[in-house]
Amino acid sequence: MRISHRARAVAPFYAMEFGKHAAALEAQGHHVVKLNLGEPDFGAPPAVRNAMREVMDGRPMAYTAALGLPALREAIARFYLDRHGIDVDPARVVVTAGASAALVLATAALVDPGDEVLIADPSYPCNRQIVESFGARVTLVPTTAGTRFQLDAASVRSHWTDSTRGLMIATPSNPTGTSVPAGELAALCDLARERDAWRIVDEIYLNLGDDDRGRPPRSALSYDPDAVVINSFSKYFGMTGWRLGWCVVPEPLVPAMERLAQNYFLCASAPAQHAALTCFTPESLAVCEARRVEFAQRRAIVLDGLERIGLPVPVPPDGAFYVYFDVTGTGLTSWQFCERALREAYVALTPGRDFGVHTAETHVRLSYAASADELREGIARLEKFVASLR
Numbered sequence: 001m002r003i004s005h006r007a008r009a010v011a012p013f014y015a016m017e018f019g020k021h022a023a024a025l026e027a028q029g030h031h032v033v034k035l036n037l038g039e040p041d042f043g044a045p046p047a048v049r050n051a052m053r054e055v056m057d058g059r060p061m062a063y064t065a066a067l068g069l070p071a072l073r074e075a076i077a078r079f080y081l082d083r084h085g086i087d088v089d090p091a092r093v094v095v096t097a098g099a100s101a102a103l104v105l106a107t108a109a110l111v112d113p114g115d116e117v118l119i120a121d122p123s124y125p126c127n128r129q130i131v132e133s134f135g136a137r138v139t140l141v142p143t144t145a146g147t148r149f150q151l152d153a154a155s156v157r158s159h160w161t162d163s164t165r166g167l168m169i170a171t172p173s174n175p176t177g178t179s180v181p182a183g184e185l186a187a188l189c190d191l192a193r194e195r196d197a198w199r200i201v202d203e204i205y206l207n208l209g210d211d212d213r214g215r216p217p218r219s220a221l222s223y224d225p226d227a228v229v230i231n232s233f234s235k236y237f238g239m240t241g242w243r244l245g246w247c248v249v250p251e252p253l254v255p256a257m258e259r260l261a262q263n264y265f266l267c268a269s270a271p272a273q274h275a276a277l278t279c280f281t282p283e284s285l286a287v288c289e290a291r292r293v294e295f296a297q298r299r300a301i302v303l304d305g306l307e308r309i310g311l312p313v314p315v316p317p318d319g320a321f322y323v324y325f326d327v328t329g330t331g332l333t334s335w336q337f338c339e340r341a342l343r344e345a346y347v348a349l350t351p352g353r354d355f356g357v358h359t360a361e362t363h364v365r366l367s368y369a370a371s372a373d374e375l376r377e378g379i380a381r382l383e384k385f386v387a388s389l390r
């Protein structure tokens with residue numbers, strides 16, 4: 001069968017490939033500590049699970065409107081007001097099958113073949129695959145610990161060309177867990193707006209971020225109401241498999257998003273949308289906030305452990321549950337480190353190769369979405385493994 005050029009050009013998502021190896025080892029009876037996937041172990045808040053049980057009462061589950069259940073769009077808009085003090089018109093909220101579908105729809109709505117899009121290296125790999133699938137060209141902008149492995153206005157300015165049409169930013173970032181500082185994010189959005197370029201800001205980890213002087217971290221919408229902002233029920237609400245997310249888009253983009261959503265997806269999962277209304281109750285939000293505190297404790301376990309082992313973390317995370325550590329001192333490439341850690345210590349990690357080229361061979365991503373016990377076990381195994389290399 002002839003497979004399209006587009007499909008052949010898509011690289012595998014190595015985190016998932018390592019996941020497959022880990023599953024094979026588990027099938028052979030090994031206990032693998034899985035620190036390779038960004039999947040919170042908590043699951044949905046209890047009230048949301050109960051709501052799902054009630055929704056599944058035998059009624060036919062029809063498609064919803066392509067842009068999502070009106071009540072859910074309103075609840076999401078209210079969440080921006082209550083948590084971030086931002087007034088969002090519910091008509092600008094598009095409910096999607098996870099942030100992934102929001103990224104596909106927003107990219108489809110904004111890019112044309114030949115456009116150039118600037119993305120940080122390292123960054124979430126699926127974005128560049130999506131952009132390139134629509135015929136646009138990605139320029140990976142190398143970042144360093146000095147800019148928290150994020151884009152900054154100076155590097156974006158120096159990579160800008162006549163073909164640049166947009167910026168994709170994820171803050172906090174996967175794989176580094178680090179956020180773009182508030183002033184820098186405003187500067188990036190200003191720079192793109194002045195050049196008539198779009199900016200997609202992926203805030204899927206925003207609500208897991210550390211408080212900013214006692215207040216929740218700020219959404220890009222507070223600096224730039226015309227940014228396309230992506231979010232999801234997957235991470236803060238612990239609902240990865242429910243396949244539910246959203247984006248907030250400028251009003252003129254809504255009809256294009258609606259046409260694309262009608263054609264690509266019809267709608268996001270109807271039962272998930274109905275049950276997700278319960279995410280925004282005080283009870284569920286209190287559960288999510290308690291988990292945010294627990295993630296901070298897990299982060300401390302990992303950062304202390306990696307320091308003890310002698311695996312440097314150039315920038316400690318302040319939001320997403322990832323630590324990006326440097327394995328140069330072990331004498332292994334990050335790929336070798338991950339392969340051997342899995343084979344010899346039964347710890348699954350993700351090599352930097354997934355996230356770009358600049359730090360691909362030197363850095364490894366560890367996800368601390370696993371339980372504290374699993375993290376302690378994983379760190380103990382890594383300690384022995386690294387000692388065995390010396």
Ligand SMILES: Cc1ncc(COP(=O)(O)O)c(C=O)c1O
Nearest residue numbers: 098099100124170174232234245
């Ligand atoms: C930065 C980023 N964006 C988007 C996604 C996709 O998330 P979803 O499960 O909402 O599709 C992920 C998943 O890990 C992510 O890390």
